[in-house]
Amino acid sequence: MGVLLLVLIVISALAVIASGAWVAVALIHAICPPRGSPPARGSAPDAQDPSDDKSAGRVADKSGD
Amino acid sequence: MDTVLSGAAIALYVVLLAFVAIRARAAREFEEFSVAKRELPLALIFGSIAADYIGPGFSIGFVGRGFKSGFLFLAVGLAYAVQNIFVGLLVAPKLRQLKNCYTLGDAIGQKYDRKCQILAGVISVALCTSFSAVMISAGSVVLNDIFGLPRWLSVSVVAVVTASYTTFGGLRASVITDAFHFVLFALLLPVTLLYALLFHFQGGAASFFQQAFAATAEGFSSTPTIQIIGFVAAFLLGETLIPPYANLALASKTTKVSRNGFILAGIFSTLWFTVMIAIGIIARTVVAKDTKQDYVLLSFTGSIMPHAGYALLLVALVSIVLSSLDSLLNAGAVVFTQDIIRRFSKLPDALALKAGRYSTIIIAGVAAAAAVFVPSVIEGLLVCYSIWAPAILPALILGLWLKAPRPLAGILSMGVGTCVAVIFQFVLPTLIKVPAIIPALGSALLAYALGHWLGKPDSGRAGV
Numbered sequence: 103m104g105v106l107l108l109v110l111i112v113i114s115a116l117a118v119i120a121s122g123a124w125v126a127v128a129l130i131h132a133i134c135p136p137r138g139s140p141p142a143r144g145s146a147p148d149a150q151d152p153s154d155d156k157s158a159g160r161v162a163d164k165s166g167d
Numbered sequence: 168m169d170t171v172l173s174g175a176a177i178a179l180y181v182v183l184l185a186f187v188a189i190r191a192r193a194a195r196e197f198e199e200f201s202v203a204k205r206e207l208p209l210a211l212i213f214g215s216i217a218a219d220y221i222g223p224g225f226s227i228g229f230v231g232r233g234f235k236s237g238f239l240f241l242a243v244g245l246a247y248a249v250q251n252i253f254v255g256l257l258v259a260p261k262l263r264q265l266k267n268c269y270t271l272g273d274a275i276g277q278k279y280d281r282k283c284q285i286l287a288g289v290i291s292v293a294l295c296t297s298f299s300a301v302m303i304s305a306g307s308v309v310l311n312d313i314f315g316l317p318r319w320l321s322v323s324v325v326a327v328v329t330a331s332y333t334t335f336g337g338l339r340a341s342v343i344t345d346a347f348h349f350v351l352f353a354l355l356l357p358v359t360l361l362y363a364l365l366f367h368f369q370g371g372a373a374s375f376f377q378q379a380f381a382a383t384a385e386g387f388s389s390t391p392t393i394q395i396i397g398f399v400a401a402f403l404l405g406e407t408l409i410p411p412y413a414n415l416a417l418a419s420k421t422t423k424v425s426r427n428g429f430i431l432a433g434i435f436s437t438l439w440f441t442v443m444i445a446i447g448i449i450a451r452t453v454v455a456k457d458t459k460q461d462y463v464l465l466s467f468t469g470s471i472m473p474h475a476g477y478a479l480l481l482v483a484l485v486s487i488v489l490s491s492l493d494s495l496l497n498a499g500a501v502v503f504t505q506d507i508i509r510r511f512s513k514l515p516d517a518l519a520l521k522a523g524r525y526s527t528i529i530i531a532g533v534a535a536a537a538a539v540f541v542p543s544v545i546e547g548l549l550v551c552y553s554i555w556a557p558a559i560l561p562a563l564i565l566g567l568w569l570k571a572p573r574p575l576a577g578i579l580s581m582g583v584g585t586c587v588a589v590i591f592q593f594v595l596p597t598l599i600k601v602p603a604i605i606p607a608l609g610s611a612l613l614a615y616a617l618g619h620w621l622g623k624p625d626s627g628r629a630g631v
Contacts, residue, residue, distance in 0.1 A: 104373045
């Protein structure tokens with residue numbers, strides 16, 4: 103039981119570290135974008151899922167009734 | 168030597184923070200200041216939500232709770248994970264779908280009417296300022312511990328540093344610096360745990376289990392059931408969609424990013440609580456039993472870590488505070504501009520941006536002045552939680568889900584929820600034994616039902 107508990111705790115700690123590493127990569131991309139990538143600002147301000155358009159339409163319809 | 172190492176670690180941190188904040192760049196229009204042009208990717212949304220909710224309570228506080236009551240608070244913390252997952256599944260995508268929506272007040276205004284938006288704005292600004300005061304107070308305590316600065320000076324340093332990059336960079340700067348802070352403490356605190364397990368914990372798995380069992384049993388025997396219910400209610404509802412989280416839901420690149428950001432942040436909270444509580448349990452074999460809960464983490468790491476590691480951990484604690492504070496300042500400023508100033512005058516974009524910047528400075532100033540009067544971090548947070556959930560959540564969530572929400576229901580719910588929470592929290596705190604959040608939430612729901620029954624849908628509702 104004790105061993106299982108310790109293993110779970112170590113896995114949790116490693117998962118937290120992995121999350122930190124994932125966000126670190128995204129942070130580096132955000133502040134130092136790789137050459138040739140589209141600029142972070144001014145690009146497609148309302149980019150959404152295809153599903154958004156459908157639901158946005160629903161909201162617009164609803165708010166107009 | 169200790170002071171030199173601590174100073175070097177802090178200096179390195181300040182240089183890195185300045186670099187990151189400068190790279191985030193100044194916002195040029197209100198949409199960028201308020202919702203970062205709605206182009207934030209999943210990793211940054213997730214990192215920012217997690218960095219916002221991991222404040223002093225979820226780090227220093229949880230280590231202390233693990234020390235005194237073992238895994239009891241992991242069970243309580245699960246309510247927080249559930250809340251985030253529900254918000255991700257049911258609320259965040261609906262918010263993101265709304266057009267021309269910059270704040271929760273905008274959402275409420277679109278669903279009810281202008282008066283409801285203004286009331287939601289006033290409540291949100293008051294709560295953001297109060298939360299900011301608690302965070303500035305917590306940051307000043309950490310700076311005071313490191314440098315021995317007088318209270319007024321440490322309060323000023325925390326407020327000025329955070330307000331400076333938030334004022335110019337808006338939400339994008341806040342999110343980017345949040346990610347930087349998140350990386351720092353998501354690496355440093357689990358490494359502290361692994362270091363302690365490898366080099367400073369004697370007795371192996373059996374001893375750990377024994378300590379964990381003893382602490383958890385002590386926790387259950389010393390905490391009344393009604394108090395546990397109160398904690399679960401506060402964790403489940405108290406921080407739900409407070410303005411900084413709502414702004415992140417609105418700033419996500421897509422509805423999918425908005426949904427997944429909250430779900431991942433909910434799952435992450437369970438992992439984080441497990442790490443914090445495990446540090447608290449290991450600390451039982453290192454730190455004196457009568458150590459105050461808020462000092463367990465500092466005493467423990469001070470005892471086991473080399474000086475440089477200890478200094479780095481202090482930096483992580485500062486970053487935990489700043490990451491929560493910058494989002495609150497930005498959210499408060501955006502709400503003040505969008506839900507209050509813009510409801511009374513048609514500001515062009517450039518003036519709205521200017522108003523947002525000045526509002527950031529004013530909110531930081533008021534919060535810094537109030538920070539001196541904050542009794543304790545946890546008490547301050549619980550007061551804010553008790554008011555936020557009853558004041559806003561019923562009107563917001565029911566408004567997003569009902570087909571024709573009535574403005575009267577929104578006004579009554581927000582007004583009654585706020586008044587009942589304030590009465591039970593400040594005027595008659597000993598009148599009932601349950602936490603204020605429970606009767607206040609019940610009253611807000613009843614008031615909403617009454618308003619929905621008596622009121623009529625707003626005939627002119629066509630989005631604000």
